[in-house]
Amino acid sequence: MPDDLLDSASDETDLPDVSALLAAAVSGVGGAERPGQVKMAEAVAHAIDSGEHLAVQAGTGTGKSLAYLVPAVRHAVARNTCVVVSTATIALQRQLIDRDLPRLAESLKPLLGREPVFAILKGRRNYLCRHRLQVDAPEDPEEILFDPQTVSAAGRQVQRIHEWAETTDTGDRDELVPGVNEHAWRQVSVSARECLGAQRCPFGTECYAEQARDRAGDADIVVTNHALLAIDALEDYQVLPEHDVVIVDEAHELVDRVTSVATAELSAQAVEITARRCGRLIEEDLADRLKETGEALAPVLADLRPGRLDVLPQEAGVSLAAIRDAAHACATALRTTLQGAGDDAERLGAGRAALTSLEEIHDTAVRFLESFAGDLASRHDVVWLDKPFSDDSRRPVALRVAPLGVGALLRERLFRQRTTVLTSATLSLGGSFEPLARQWGLPAASNESDESDKTGESGESGGEGAPIKWSGLDVGSPFDHARSGILYIARGLPSPGRDGLPEAYLTELSELIEAAGGRTLGLFSSMRAAKQAAEELKGRIAQPLLCQGEDSTSQLVKRFAEDDATCLFGTLSLWQGVDVPGPSLRLVVIDRIPFPRPDDPLSSARQRAIAARGGNGFMAVAATNAALLLAQGAGRLLRSMDDRGVVAILDPRLATARYGSFLRASLPPFWTTYDSATVKAALRRLDAS
Structure with a gap:
């Protein structure tokens, strides 16, 4: 613990302990304490006090927001410091700012001696x-x-x-x-x-x-998003207020969000637009030179095949170098122009916008050129060409570059800098925290606890700096999954193919929906599959059927929740973004194991890199990502204590493939069956009740 924290530790003795504060907070919101919530709050408090990072899995209904907010608020008030809470979604940000934190602040004010202050900060x-x-x-x-x-x-x-x-x-x-x-x-x-x-x-x-930054600077708790957290780690300047603790909610999305922030792209159109933007601010021949490099890039990209690039074609290298040099020349001239702009705010504004575009073009071109230095094993970035489908012609052909992994970044700029708590309903995959811990850059576990304890793993890193210590904790769920839900794996169906949904899948799906009386959320691995199923089934079933894309997702979910008989089909955003408790949802159907596409540039490159180091790239990347999505999708079923129903997975590989046990161990512990008749009879009984 740092010396300044030791000096102020006596302040903590003046405040009630975490258990007393949690009891007051739960009472203030009209709830009841749950064993998992108490266990999580105590673990978070220990992590904050010890400086040891914590990964904690807390199932839906645990009350995890209060479980981390209470120790966070106590720490912030006692040490006169700030705790940052990062989320992946706007919905959770709003829940924290509009509901959880106001009620928490009011409940804890008498015990803390003052009302805790909170704020939200975005980019x-x-x-x-x-x-x-x-x-x-x-x-x-x-x-x-x-x-x-x-x-x-x-x-x-x-x-x-x-x-x-x-x-x-x-x-x-x-x-x-x-x-x-x-x-x-x-x-x-x-x-x-x-x-x-x-x-x-x-x-x-x-x-x-x-004004938002000022409010955040005065706050005990600052709520932000994973993107801004990533920017704070990536950039050399400070974005978030000074803080010594970070709580990452929806931590299962952290790697994807950080990767997205660290991804860049370059297109011919972007270069030409940037040239036009600075055309009136610098010498015309400099802007024309940049414009010409953009025009020259277009046919080069048109001749390339879409997908991952392991070798930079000579023509592309020459074009990127020309863009780099032209953008640098324009930026140098524009900086001189801005120095002479005085207080002309309008000219300064236009100049700053143009300079930003120039710097981004230049830096991205440099990054592309540097990405191909050295052999494949030593590279840190993945480059690919993205060509839009014909129905998305407004999106330009573009080169993209993304980091091969973000673990090193998170390790050095997050875990080595401040105490971090990572939480979600889905963190333990295949019965272990390690698959996600590896992606976060945390070290390998040194021991495993037994299944009944589920206190998870702990480990520490070697290498530069002090060892990084962390522990994993699964506080369980208030739901009795084995009594409330059935996991049906359609072992008798054929394995999925590449030519759309087989007829056997459509028949099984329609019979399941009829047995459930509608009330079905269909989660598909692609929009193509979702649309095929919707088109085919609308003529076979009596229940109303909605498909993602027919309206805004929020409106579709609202209509689905309001009519018990309605079914809703969709893809990725529905796997993680639907919260429909009650009788409107009795059946969740997943068409196939959601592995990344074999030709996905980033996923395939990550698998190859792990295999080159002697690891199992398929299990570390493809199976881990699929397990995470499966767990999230299955988690849509039980959203309240009274919910009952079935999760049906039509892909038989979940039962027959060698990796199936890993994927099944990542799912909630529902009662499992392979018998279609048993499942349909259960759904009919639910519908009748």
Whole structure:
């Protein structure tokens, strides 16, 4: 423990312990303490006190938000410090800020001696920019990519933003309901690089983003998202307030969110747009030179096959080097121009936007060129060409680059810097925390506890710096899975193929839905499969059937929840984003094990890298990702103590393949059967009741 924490440790003796605070918090929200919640709160408190990282799995209904917020608030108040809580979804952010934290603060105020302060902080792009709103966005050459109808629609959305701007107190994009598309929002917001800075901006004292940062600086608990947490770790400048503890909720999504932030892309259109953006601010021949490099890149990319690139073709290398040099020359000239702009805020704003684009183009071109240095085993990035499908022609052909892994980044910039608690309903895969721990960059476990204890694993890292210590804890679930749910594995069906859903799958699915009286959430591995199933079954079943894409996902889920007979089919966002307790959901159907596509550039590269080091790339990457999604999908079934139903997995490989035991061990402990008749009879009884 650092010396400054030792000096202030006596402050803790003046406050009630975590168990007393948790009891007050639970009473304040009108709930009842659960054994798993108490166990988790005590473990979080121990992690904060000891500095040992904690991964804690807490099933739906445990009350994990209070279990980590109570010790976090106690620590923040006792040490006069800040604790950061990071989430993956807007829904959880809103739950914490609008419901959990206000009630918690009110309940704990008498015991803590003051009311805890909390705030939400997002990236600057999420806030309305008053300066951009007043002077309008710099002329956006990207509008040439859109047809007039699209531009007009964006104009109407921008007008609605202007009207909302007259009433908003926060400027937070998420408070604008209904929302607007990204093209419209870009007209009224700026990135951190584009921002003029509070001192130079005429609206600096009224800046929504700066006001949010000020509130966060005074808060005990700051709620943010995984993306901003990643930016705080990736960038050399500080984004979040000073803090010594991070709690990562929805931690199963941390690796994907950090990877997304660390991913860059480059297209011919992006280069040409950047050239036009700086064209009026620097010498015309410099901007024309950059524009020409973009035009030269287009045919080079058109000739490449989509997918992962292990070797950089000579023509692509020459084109990227030309873009790098032209962007550097433009940026150098533009910086000189900006130095002479004085207090001309409008010119400064346009210049900062152009300079940001130039720097991104330059840095991305450099990253592409450096990604191919050395042999395959020593590379840290994966490069691939992304060509859109014909029905998405507005999305340009682009080169993309992403880190092969983010474990080293998280290890050095998160776990070595501050105490971290990672929590989710799904962290233990195949009965172990290690599959996700490896992806996070945590060291291998040194021991395993027995199954009944489930205190998980602990380990410490060698290498540079002090050892990294962590432990895993599964506090279980309040649900009696074996009595409340059935896991049906359709062992008698054929293995899935590449040519859509087999007829046997459609027949089994329709019979299951009829037995359940509708009430079905269909989770498919692709949108193609979801649409095929919806089209085929609409003529076979009597119940209403909705398919993702027919309306906004939120509206579809709302309609599904309001009508017991309705079925809803969809893909990835439904696997993790649906919370429908009660009789509207009695059957969750999963069409196949959700392995990554074999040609997925990032997944295949990660598997290859692990295999090159002597590991099992398939199990470490493909099977781990599939297990995580399966557990999340199966978790849609039981959302309240009264829920009952069936999770049906149509893919027989879950029962027959060697990796099936690992995947089954990742699922909730439902009663398992392979008998279709038994399952349909159970569903009919549920429907009748």
